[in-house]
Amino acid sequence: MTRRARFSLFLAGASCFAVLLVLAVLGLPGFGTTRHQYRDHAVAAAIGHGTANVVSAVNFDQRGIDTLGEESILLGSVVGAAALLRPARREQDHAPAGGGSVLEATRLAGYVVLAVTLLLGIDLIAHGHLTPGGGFQGGVVLATGLHLLYVAGRYPALARLRPLASFEVGEGLGAAAFAGLGVAGMAVAGSFLANVLPSGSFGDLLSAGSVPLLNVAVGVEVACGTVILLAKFLEQAITITGP
Amino acid sequence: MGTFEAGTSQLLALAVAVPILGACLMVAVTRLARLVADSVATAVAVAVAVIDGWVLVHTGAGRVVLWHGGWLPVRGFSVGVSFVGDQFGAGLALLVAVLMAAALLYSWRYFEAVEAHYHALMLLFLAGMQGFALSGDLFDMFVFFELMGAVAYALTAFKIEDASALQGGLSFAIMNSLGAYFALFGVGLVYARTGQLGLPELNRALVGHRPDALLVAAFVLVSCGFLVKAAMVPFHFWLADAHAVAPSSVCVLFSGVMVELGLYGFVRVYLVVFRPVLPGPDITRAFVVLGAITAVVGAVMCFGQRHIKRLLAYSTIGHVGLFLMALSVLSPDGVGGAAVYAVGHAGAKGALFLLGGILLNRYGSVDELELFGRGRRHRWTGVAFVVGALALAGLPPFGTALGKSMAEESLASAGYGWAPALFVAVSAVTGAAVLRAGLRVFFGVGPPPLGSGSGATPGTEEPDVEGRLTRVPLTMAAAIAALFGVALVGGVWRLVPDAVDRGAQRFADGTGYAAQALAHVPAGPTRALPGGWWGVEGVALSLASVALAVVLALGAIYLSRLPDAVRAWGRRLQPGYRVLRRLHSGHIGDYVAWFMAGLAGVAALVGFPLR
């Protein structure tokens, strides 16, 4: 099709569909109203299991199977992207020489921020069942933090700190731990992904049953997976050259 | 609920957890020996098949229900997520696992795989399809839909040396992601109205509800999202691009079950959630029309191909159109017919893709014209290919023939008297295209074809294996034999169509689904349906389509010797075909534009009768 034909076809379809969408939205209960049936049940269930962050309770306790699926998507996408970004038959992977020239001050700032982000990431994971954050958010922060080394001008340092094979191991183990905890729930309480650990007292670090453990599993998987992803893209952009 | 039943229900979770754990093992243990990776992956697929089989046997009392995390429903509501294994869900899951085992067996040792990445992706693919087939929750279906999507994109583009594989993978990924996001938008609309996500809870929430724009929009969004995966016209463009270029073992799953899972999701959601609101006859009319268009487009495009895997891909579109027509009748016999047909099709099409893969790995090409006569030495591969083609056309006693006749009967009795003729024509044309290719390549029948005349995509492609195959390894032959077994089972073992018939009655009963999942109400009795086995009329129609397929194939091969009148008639069809072919442009912008137009079309078909 010509660009024009394509555009007209799209516009015709989209405008018809938009009419339906507008009619549909006018049938919604309005923005910010008070009726949320699932919410009422979910909050009660979270409090019952001593989980102060209800979003974590939904993600890891009540609808844990969704998160298992989500972690599998992450695992599959990372493995898939890594496989797609492997060097092709005629390509070469050569590491760049030297550290590049970066101002000392920038480098120092990079290292300081690195330390802070690593701490922040661990904190986010550890308190995921109490405060906003959790395995996913913390994992992303950890992985991005590690890549501040690149900003600090040290691609070789980054490459050393980043033995990709062990990150793959970590990713696999993190995902396996999540599924394994699910199976443990089946063995102990007779139901897959059942929250088998004691709930503890509401708001404590050791509360919410197995939610903190699941957070750690997800944190490890996400951190390792994101590192692998970014590493593969960096490799493509920096060290892999065509025939 | 007794402990034994509770134990069986936990198996539903294992059907998802076991392949995920297997995939984790493949990722965590780097440098896994090839033999270990192959055997562990195949063993996992077989284990999942055993689990599904066990569940299927225990669905006798109705449905096996699992509430994850032990969140059992209280007064008709649970904050948890359910898996519901009825005969259709568990049966489809079993078919998935069997096909996966065959695909892994085929790629045993020979398939060029990067470490164990291929195996990890295949196992996650298995987990995604299991979850989608068993899930009883709208959002959870979206998650597993995305899981099977994400790994499927990576598997499609796995041969990164191949430009068409990458482009096919990207079109597939963009279209399917778009479908998933639209479906999720629909889920959000339904949630806003009802405050529910579980299929059983939604069923109860919508009983007695009036149809309005919001519910129509939600239904259209969710259905179209799933129908993108099912490759309905005009959402089908990605399919040929992806199926033609994916590794042959992956194609078995793509054509055999992934596309059918899209249909399954669509029908399941309609029957359980939207049926109380949107009247059946309108839905039947809308989707019989859509299915018929899909079937015709698929068949016509199929006949015009010379790239054998692309040809098989278009034939899948044709057949899926027929499945949709039969499913849209919404009665147990239509649904059952579609299911028997789909099982037979999965086996036959899978075997054909693997035979095409053998050609690719031996000659580095899957081009019908280029390979003319070069397969003569491989008599058995050739015979298998021709038998597969005839099975596709509906040769008794293959399951395709039985399912087709059941579907035809149900459509005819639902008032679509023209449907049987369409079924015969579409299966004959697609069978004829495959038969034509098989006769030319393996038997050198007819005059050597003149290359490049038709302008269709030539069949150059990167092989799946390292180095050229010199003989067919035993593992590959075993995988192909197993798939022929799947194609036959529905037609020769009466238990299968009978069980499908009973399963279809449960599948069509959305109220019963909700009652059993939420309140342990045992499923009602099912009755034996008349006409679930071979009848004179069905056999006659099947033989007619096989005969028509043979005539068409020979006609295409000996085109130059046909009388002038016939050839002139054929030439008159050429311009129409050329327009249709040009619409399949490989351009992602076109595909999205068609997607939007299709969305509007489905909305009109569903919405206007309600006014």
Add this chain to the structure above:
Amino acid sequence: MSQAVVAASLTFVLLMGTAVALSNAPERQAVTLSVLGLGLTVLFLALQAPDVALSQLGVGSAVLPLMVMLAVRKVRSIR
């Protein structure tokens, strides 16, 4: 007050989303995408979703734009 914040961030997201979708300058893609990510983060905070806002901050305004930037860079180095 909260009404105004919600309305303003919604409008900002609407405009930035349109800009990302319709801009034809691949070099600036990473930047506009990152700004959209930040806009969404603010919107999620205004909608009382700090968990989602944190993810969006990490993914939408850091990891994703970084990958887009690297992809654009690689693509340009080839042509």
Add this chain to the structure above:
Amino acid sequence: MRYYAFFVAGWLLLIGCLGIVRSRNLVHAVAALSVCQSGTYVLLLAVGFQWKAVAPVFGNTLPTNTPVVDPVVQAMTLTDVVVGATVTALLLAMAVQIAKRQRTVDPDELSALEG
């Protein structure tokens, strides 16, 4: 204001599609796809919002009878964000490899698949 958030969500969904249709660069098409997806985030969170309610995180000080916004849609959006990010990574990986094989990422010039 009553429906504004939902309209923004629908707009993002459709404008993202338009972006793909008009795109001359696959990397840009992938970015446009993520705009579509942000439409679903906005919809879900808007559905679960409630005026004067706080975030569904009680910590150890907030009384448990305080009205909170819907945590379920937030959990769904969280999943959605993760899914979107990883799938986008996969898409970008494909776009990079396409650029290498075909020396272009303009859909108008790609020609590996026709008919």
